[in-house]
Amino acid sequence: MSLLEVNDLRVSFARRNTWFRSRAADFVAVDGVSLAVAPDEIVGLVGESGSGKTTVARAIVGLVQPVSGTVLLDGVPLGPVGRRTTAQQRAAQMVFQDPRSSLSPRMTVAAIINEAWRTHPESAPPGDRTAALHRLLDDVGLDASVARHRAGELSGGQCQRVSIARALAVRPRLLVCDEAVSALDVSVQAQILRLLVDLRERHHLAMLFISHDLGVVHQIADRIAVMRRGVVVEEGRTTDVLGAPRHEYTRSLLDAALELSTTDAQDRSR
Numbered sequence: 001m002s003l004l005e006v007n008d009l010r011v012s013f014a015r016r017n018t019w020f021r022s023r024a025a026d027f028v029a030v031d032g033v034s035l036a037v038a039p040d041e042i043v044g045l046v047g048e049s050g051s052g053k054t055t056v057a058r059a060i061v062g063l064v065q066p067v068s069g070t071v072l073l074d075g076v077p078l079g080p081v082g083r084r085t086t087a088q089q090r091a092a093q094m095v096f097q098d099p100r101s102s103l104s105p106r107m108t109v110a111a112i113i114n115e116a117w118r119t120h121p122e123s124a125p126p127g128d129r130t131a132a133l134h135r136l137l138d139d140v141g142l143d144a145s146v147a148r149h150r151a152g153e154l155s156g157g158q159c160q161r162v163s164i165a166r167a168l169a170v171r172p173r174l175l176v177c178d179e180a181v182s183a184l185d186v187s188v189q190a191q192i193l194r195l196l197v198d199l200r201e202r203h204h205l206a207m208l209f210i211s212h213d214l215g216v217v218h219q220i221a222d223r224i225a226v227m228r229r230g231v232v233v234e235e236g237r238t239t240d241v242l243g244a245p246r247h248e249y250t251r252s253l254l255d256a257a258l259e260l261s262t263t264d265a266q267d268r269s270r
């Protein structure tokens with residue numbers, strides 16, 4: 001059985017007609033998306049900017065209310081936004097693109113993790129929290145001394161490790177990573193990707209990994225779903241989708257990625 005199942009999800013946003021100060025027809029950002037993620041599986045969600053990837057992610061974790069469709073975790077439908085149980089809120093955690101803006105720069109790393117435990121006390125470790133905090137930091141490849149630092153003093157890669165630790169602190173089943181490595185240098189990107197693959201194995205985590213970068217998704221995803229204008233146009237095993245794309249849009253994304261990497265290589269050789 002799938003851990004996450006999204007069925008026929010539809011999300012729209014109200015639009016205003018500024019000329020007549022009236023309400024225009026709603027804009028449909030996600031138009032009947034279905035996808036599934038098995039336990040321990042990493043599914044990549046790709047597509048160009050504005051295709052609706054983040055909106056799908058936000059609907060899964062309960063940050064936006066869909067017009068219709070269902071999101072099931074372990075076969076259980078998740079409630080509407082604001083009415084999910086705490087266990088449901090914990091189960092799917094999101095890791096955002098820009099770790100510097102998703103962490104409060106003045107808070108220490110210890111305070112950030114403790115806040116997650118305060119929000120979800122049922123996931124807080126019994127006994128010595130300092131030891132648990134250090135284990136958590138070790139889990140994401142950070143030294144225990146980082147606990148005392150404020151988020152604003154850390155590098156982008158360290159901040160993203162802290163964001164991942166904060167998500168792990170509440171013992172989720174699914175990580176929804178939205179462009180989680182896009183703001184990082186290529187070498188740091190590779191380290192964070194390795195960490196995510198590692199965590200999947202150690203914690204039996206499933207992941208929905210959203211990225212516009214096919215190269216990155218190729219490195220991490222078992223399966224890929226390709227979104228265009230609110231619709232999934234193609235999905236399958238990563239090697240199949242990227243090796244022999246069936247949809248013209250996937251082919252155009254691949255061509256664009258190839259062109260970009262050729263230009264990069266030429267720039268580097270100059």
Ligand SMILES: Nc1ncnc2c1ncn2[C@@H]1O[C@H](COP(=O)(O)OP(=O)(O)OP(=O)(O)O)[C@@H](O)[C@H]1O
Pocket residue numbers: 013014027029047048049050051052053054055056212
């Ligand atoms: N809160 C909102 N109100 C109005 N329109 C929105 C809102 N959130 C998203 N949209 C619109 O929905 C569409 C899909 O946006 P979304 O952020 O999901 O795409 P995306 O594929 O994640 O793109 P990007 O990678 O640039 O974030 C876009 O046209 C966007 O402008």
